[in-house]
Amino acid sequence: MVEDKTPARRALLGAFAAAVAVPALGGCGTATKKKDAKHQSAAAAKAVAAADTAPAAAPAAGSVIMIIRHAEKPTGSGAPYGVTDQGVKDSESLTIRGWTRAGALVSLFAPRTAGGAAAPVPAGLTRPTKVYAADPNKGGSKRPAETASAVAAALGLTLDEQYAKGQEAELATALLATAGPQLVAWEHESIAAIIAKLGSITPTPPASWPDARFDVVWVLTANGGGWNFSQVPQLLLAGDSPDPIS
Template sequence: MGRRMNRRSVLAVGALAGLVPVLDACGGKGKHPKAVAPTTPAPSTGPGADIVMIIRHGEKPEGSGSPYGITADGDRDAESLTVRGWTRAGALIGLFDPRTADGKPSALRPGLSRPATIFGADPGSGGSKRPVETVTPLAEALGLTVDQRFKKGQEAQLAAGLAHATGPVLISWEHENIGEIIAHLGPISPNPPASWPGSRFDMVYVFTRAGNEWAFTQVPQLLLSGDAPTLFG
């Protein structure tokens, strides 16, 4: 790919996300996803998040060669998503804000909720822009603004901020620090995986408040070819 890709081309890539084949869970390798609740949890109507969903940002550049990171305007940028990462960002709209043919909201995949608040790690000066880029198309579709008050290393402050969030929350973060967010949520059952696999960008962690603790499930995204149904162990 050349040094520059225009904005129209990048947005077109995201639009094609809905045309990318979705993997059949029965055709994937490894174990199949565990059963999740047959209905979508009801959104919280008061302060404090009762449902917290966490994703890793979309695909990133590996090393100094291609695929390169590019901004939404098509400029090469090592801290931005690759074309596949932007494609995933566009596909997340269909996962978290599905619509009928006439544009009306439709049911989400079991286990997921339509976000009312979206957090993305603040890139600061020279940090990764990928967490915010990953959820920006979805936030725009929902009429929301990505909350960037917290940056990598401020996971405790982010977890504390959930007490003041309204409705289901979606968090986009760097995978090596997702465990720090989880560590500050409180008691969780069953225990989440100890770490997020470095090769995976295709999972949603879902935490649903159950009394004084959180119930934990995993929901595979299955948005792009190559996405796996295998849960993290």
Template sequence: MTSRIQRRTMLGLLAAGAAAPALGACAKGGHASDPTVSTASTAQVGSGGPDMLMIIRHAEKPTGSGAPYGVTDAGEKDDKSLTIQGWSRAGALIGLFDPRDGDGHPAPPRPGLARPTRIFAADPSSGGSKRPKETVTPLAAALGTSLDLRFAKGQEAALAAALRSASGPTLVAWEHQSVAAIIAHLGPVTPKPPASWPGSRFDVVYVFNRHGDGWNFSQVPQLLLAGDSPHPIA
């Protein structure tokens, strides 16, 4: 059991690849305190659960031509990849979406979330951003599931069609400018989500719970890294 816990811990650390030394410097700022674990239903603890769609923006990216730079999981500079802080968030998402107790057993996810049974990310193969895929790759490895990369940026209508027919908890990692396009093709959503996703926010989960032919919308702050906001997007 100890080796299992150690393996899961290493998944988060390995998310930064050769950039791991820089992660140590990032950690000096400290992470936000872990939220209290919920006493959620058993359905949320396992791989099942209600029809829930969770959408996250990819993790932190370069803001210009200078530092912080994007780096691949091998530590090579790449402006289409995550920054060191972004890789830190990618690793931390394991604890958010696949929490474990001290013995390595599945623990209840935070209230409002569920352990995903499938994960979609924007396909970067045509030269697009690698960040959505990189953001959820460590989580997919921890869950032992494959990423669904059938859709690329610009194919939000087709993605939404697949999401409407999906069952169980589903997670999507996408570029923030195009999240509204996904929502627009989901069907009726109540209450109305924000019109746009602010460029400065990487720390929120949009949650859609199926209700009849539509969805109930809510937001869950991630609270994973220092500086994460406890407030939803207005």
């Protein structure tokens, strides 16, 4: 893992590590859940409609695309607050629980033994050779880049932020043109637009990503002319669900 030599960041990540056992936030009421589901379905449909409609190219042999939604975010104007990696309050950044998840993702995608050697990744996943996150400087959230930064650093990779929210078609084209395992951290309401541009996928992925789920990885594995789809629960923090998104 690449060592972070910034004292302020080390101190903050130490606080995040202590928060790993913090229980999951309580669920919303039934009415709120229905409203959120309706909102997310509409947002996903809009994102898919905005994507380029040109036919997708066939995936490169051996390609694996792993997609995660950014980690936990503020839920309103009160606590838990978003904070930068320097501990400054910021509504566009992850919460402490979100930063804790971002650090814990290293154990999924870039695990190491006690001696520092590369260790096997969990079943269903693979070690990425390319890591993408939505550009935080072009109208999107900072959270996808914050979520993927620790993984990219642990792998010795430069985080690719050349595509912004709204450029899901362009991102999909890049994913299709690149062989090998790739990881994408994105805003959940636009993930459906990425999926829509990748071609034939079996079984069909869920139509939208629920607002309350931060704890799953969507995995697409090239099968020749298309992709096989699966889901891997992260099971990193207290309260993470073992169930896939339905």
